[in-house]
Amino acid sequence: MAHYRAPDPKREQFRRYLEKAGVVDSLTSVLVSLYEQPEKPNNALEFVKEHLNSGGQTSADAEALQQEVIDLRQRCARLAEENEDFKSRLQRYEPEDGATAD
Incomplete structure (x- = not known):
């Protein structure tokens, strides 16, 4: 049986910080864009870097x-x-x- 672990306050605070700063949305957007690519790039990390560098x-x-x-x-x-x-x-x-x- 799996044990339920209460959320760590530091983790929860960090998660809210990332959401507030728009990091979560940016990462989600880039990952969705990668997912929707008909032909996946050979280097997924480069794809993410390039699309994150666009800075919106x-x-x-x-x-x-x-x-x-x-x-x-x-x-x-x-x-x-x-x-x-x-x-x-x-x-x-x-x-x-x-x-x-x-």
């Missing part, structure tokens, strides 16, 4: 961030071209021999 970030968030990176790279390239243009203009007005004008 939606694809819309990821797309917005990718678009921002593209925009910032274009702006950086434009500013670099503008900087080179200003440098070449400035060289036209600087004295050739390095002497300063008084």
Whole structure:
């Protein structure tokens, strides 16, 4: 006959902490996703790590961030071209021999 063991208060407190922090929901979600995969991955641990690392970030968030990176790279390239243009203009007005004008 199995003996009933009363729940340990520390365990129960830790379980509530994990639930409150959303850890239980996140783990459950990832495990359900793994369960629903038609072809199971060779490395289940890697699957869990990858899906937990997403941090609940939606694809819309990821797309917005990718678009921002593209925009910032274009702006950086434009500013670099503008900087080179200003440098070449400035060289036209600087004295050739390095002497300063008084």
